[in-house]
Amino acid sequence: MNIAQIKQIDLVDFLRAIGLSPTKESAKSAWYHAPYREDRTPSFKVNKDKNMWYDFGTAQSGDIIDLAALLYQSKDVSRLLKLIEGAAPALAPRIRTPISPNGERLTDQFRNVKVMDLNHEALKSYFQSRGIDLGIGKCECKEVHYTCNKKEYFAVAFPNNGGGYEIRNPYFKGCIAPKDISIIRKSERLRGHGCCLFEGFMDYLSYLTLVKQGRITEGGESMDYIVLNSVNNISRAIEPIKKYEVIHCYLDNDDAGRRAVDALKELFGNRVCDMFAIHSIYKDMNDFLRDKKKFP
Structure with missing residues (x-):
């Protein structure tokens, strides 16, 4: 298994x-x-x-x-x-109903899900409020409309490898099951020896925006990207990470993020580079993008 x-x-x-x-x-x-x-x-x-x-x-x-x-x-x-x-050789995996952070079963929570290109003005404004380059946001994300408790909603949707979506709007943060990591690979021609690891997709979009602005210099065009979509998904990323000679971590500057980086260093040694540690006054990549410091 x-x-x-x-x-x-x-x-x-x-x-x-x-x-x-x-x-x-x-x-x-x-x-x-x-x-x-x-x-x-x-x-x-x-x-x-x-x-x-x-x-x-x-x-x-x-x-x-x-x-x-x-x-x-x-x-x-x-x-x-x-x-x-x-x-426990006789135990078979059970098909479980995914659970959202507030304890709701995700398959019961969302109905009438429709995924489309991102064009809603409110969602564009949401990206702008987070400092995300609109072209990058539209390229990497979708727009999703769904029904929850008989009410209609819409949000930004970021696809994961399991066929689910991480969804965000100014008032809600959740997931349309199944929950999984997201891997964004370069074309075979550009694929290289390294990857960048992010905790959430807003961190990933922030990184791409920072690269576009020239505030972060990426090591050529050779990096693949892995988004955990929750630091709790770190174990799911172990297998795909194994093949990379260089692993650039941009995880949050909090206890969970530091523990995840430490665990990866124990597994992969000096192949792991904690790229965000030098920006310790910021909680995450999006705060760094917006210059939103943890302390005034």
Whole structure:
């Protein structure tokens, strides 16, 4: 099984397969003694809807791969996939209903989805308010119209590799399932040895705008681009990142972004360059584009 398939394995089923039973269980959650440390009072919770876990004793959280990293004391993703599959060979990935950040099932949330070229004046104004070059925005994104709770909405839509869309407007940030990373490859003639890694597509569009403005100098035309569409998707990017000799990271200047960069450095060593660390007074690429400093 690949990373995406492994992450679809039900956590409760996996824990049961390796001999662990919950001390308390409901329709939405299950509680355990933390399986990788001494835990007298059950403080390890599995959220069944999101298929994620949280350790209240250590404030750690994650998916099945993050759990396996603690169980098997390894950060080798390929090895962890084999260990998970070997520990629970009879478990099959479940087809899960994707969950939005506010807990809503995404397939229940969006109806009558229509994707088209980006032309709505309100969305053009949204790009301008974020400092994004309009030509770049129209080239890289689409316009989506949809119904939610019987009301009609529209937003900027950025496609991901799974066939879903990250959607944004001034009032909403979400995803039309499935959730996935986005990989933008150059033509075969231009494809090179490096990639640029971004946390969200606004960071990616900001980078392209900065390059166009001459404020960032890209190393020739040899870089591919990978957009995580959430720092939590970092494990999905491991396989495509492996082939690159140079990995330029433009992740957010926050704890999650720094942890992601550190994890990549442990995996790929000096192939990873933290390109945004020198701009520590800015939270992300879009703030850098707009000169919006974290501190006055």
